[in-house]
Amino acid sequence: MNIKYSVVSLFLKKSSKQECHEVLSKWNTYYAGLTEKHQESFVVRTLLFLNNTDFKAKEGFELTTEMKLVISSAFVQITFGLSQDVLTIFNTIFVSPTSYSYAGSNVFYNGDVNTATQRVNFSWPAVEEGFVIADDSLNIAIHEFSHCLIIENAKKSYLARTFNENDLNEWKALAAKKIPLIREGNYKIFRDYGGTNLMELFATTLETFFEQPHEFYSYAPTFYRMTAKVLKQDPRNKKNPK
Structure with a gap:
């Protein structure tokens, strides 16, 4: 654990860290596969995210600490190398507690990033399914947090950006060539929704990257390696991904 997280860890309750470890060991297969050293860092980062995020729930729905930790872990998983x-x-x-819709719309969502309200919305059953079934390239929390990172990255000053600009541009160039193939049904490693646009392809790519890394690499090694370069980690190396 680096100096920054070692210092943060000093201000966290031992009971909170233990609870986080137990929850993530149960829910997050990425976390469960890490070395003890990486797990310690992951726990600190998960609690850091949770403590700096305003969690809200629909009236009458109990949003537990366990649920918050599971959701937070998706963000840490994506950014573990960043x-x-x-x-x-x-x-x-x-x-x-269920899928939801916006006023005046018949479209129901399991998750979305609302740029007007600056809020991330989730259906808990969809989040839960994404972690219970950890190898189907479907994880709504990873998907929506991927959108958040791209949007926030674009709004930062050049030197403060989360992603290396050259790496991200190289990723976009490769990804742009995949979109017509996905739309034609000729790029099977990603689901059809990835062919919508670059934003959705980034999110669906990350879902596959974390949930089916070996299959992704076998199918498209160059694109996999570029994704790993952008995220500064390789989940094929379960114990030491970064």
């Missing part, structure tokens, strides 16, 4: 610890724009997370 330096961003929290969201600065989308630091309010609203959790619903």
Whole structure:
């Protein structure tokens, strides 16, 4: 654990760290596969994210600490090789007990990033399923946090950006070539939704990157390696991904 997280750890209750470890060991297969040293860092980062995020829930729905830890762990998983610890724009997370819709719309969502309210919305059953079934390239928390990171990265000054600009641009160039193939049904490693646009392809790519890393690498090694370069980690190396 680096100096920064060692210092933060001093201000966290031992009971909170133990609770976090137990929850993540149960829910997050990425965390469960890490070395003890990496787990310690992951726990600190998860609690750091949780403590700097405003969690809200639909009236009458009990949003437990366990649920908050599970959701927070998705963000830490994505950013484990990066330096961003929290969201600065989308630091309010609203959790619903079911899928939801917006007023005047018949479209129901399991998750979305609302740029008008600067809020991330989740359906808890969808979040839960994403972690219970950890190898199907479907994880709504990873998906929506991927959107948050891209949007926030674009709004930062050049030197403060989460992603290396050259690496991200190289990723975009490769990804742009995949979109027509996905739309034609000729790029099977990603689901059809990834062919919507670059933003959605980034999110679906990250879902596959974390949930089916070996299959992704076998199918598209160059694109996999570029994704690993952007995120500064390789989840094929379960114990030491970064």
